[in-house]
Amino acid sequence: MARDGARPAYDPAGPDTELRAALQEVRTGRWMSMRTLLEDTATWWQWTQRTQVLAAAAAGTDVVRAWLAEDPHSVPAAVMQARVAVERALRARREEHRRTHELWIEAWDVSDAATRAAPHDPVPWVCLLALAQLDRRQLWEEHRVPPPEPMLPAGPWGLLAEADKRDPHNREAHHRVLQFLYAQAGSERLAEASGFAHWVADTAPPGSALHVLPLYVRVERYRRGGGQLAALDLHWVAEDAVREAEQACVNWFERSTPVERTPLDLNHLAHALWGALRFEDAARVFDALGPYYTPLPWAHRTADPGDRSQAVEVFLQARARSRSAAHDPDS
Known part of the structure; x- marks a missing residue:
């Protein structure tokens, strides 16, 4: 790792x-x-x-x-x-x-x-x-x-x-x-997408990657808002955002085998847990990722989503913050 x-x-x-x-x-x-x-x-x-x-x-x-x-x-x-x-x-x-x-x-x-x-x-x-x-x-x-x-x-x-x-x-x-x-x-389609993602996650069996689906919709909502949805990134610490991250962690990450996890899903989960300030869980997901990362969703947290180097920097900051906090909860 x-x-x-x-x-x-x-x-x-x-x-x-x-x-x-x-x-x-x-x-x-x-x-x-x-x-x-x-x-x-x-x-x-x-x-x-x-x-x-x-x-x-x-x-x-x-x-x-x-x-x-x-x-x-x-x-x-x-x-x-x-x-x-x-x-x-x-x-x-x-x-x-x-x-x-x-x-x-x-x-x-x-x-x-x-x-x-x-x-x-x-x-x-x-x-x-x-x-x-x-x-x-x-x-x-x-x-x-x-x-x-x-x-x-x-x-x-x-x-x-x-x-x-x-x-x-x-x-x-x-x-x-x-x-x-x-x-x-029509903008109502994003609400329909959210409803679909939650319906799918609610009916998916333990260990299914479909428990991560709501996290993708949350990233899409943030992207469409131009990253300006809320001051201090409150979009990621809202009660429903935290709940989605925790449910994906418990129902997918903790009940699946490493070989079944895609890097894209792991990156979305690490991103959601970091954003929700669930650093200990985020650190475990970062460790599971090992040497791999995907530009999304990190690119949407940058000034230039087309610049992959910026996405890597956000990933590194999130990984370091999560590991530091997991090692020292009072940090």
């Missing part, structure tokens, strides 16, 4: 050394290690995570196309084709590229095909959920399905149900619904 003051590293693979090796191969245009890694992936939560990270690296290459050319009947390759197509469509929207709509339809087609090629796999349905955020006016019928709970808005609930059927409480599927809610017009 990184108990000293060493600067943390951002690594999309985190502590997954096998994924890191496959990523290095993908970035050089080779796919054999990716195929082997996916063939050896035994759980849906790890499959979902690994395919997402690999797609982010493969989206700027032709590596999946080369894999399919060599093995056109490979089911993992078909799933990765959907992952890459979705990643490209989402990037095009962020960059306001003129081919966004074309890439969106292409991604939908290959994701829909992947649901049939891999009928027991939640990832093709996660891909369709990810694309739902591009339909900002909810013109597609599948994006305005009546909600499972009266307090929730119409949305892509059928897609979520399909993912959930294959992998109950799939982490990414629920995060994709949050992104869909964020993307819709």
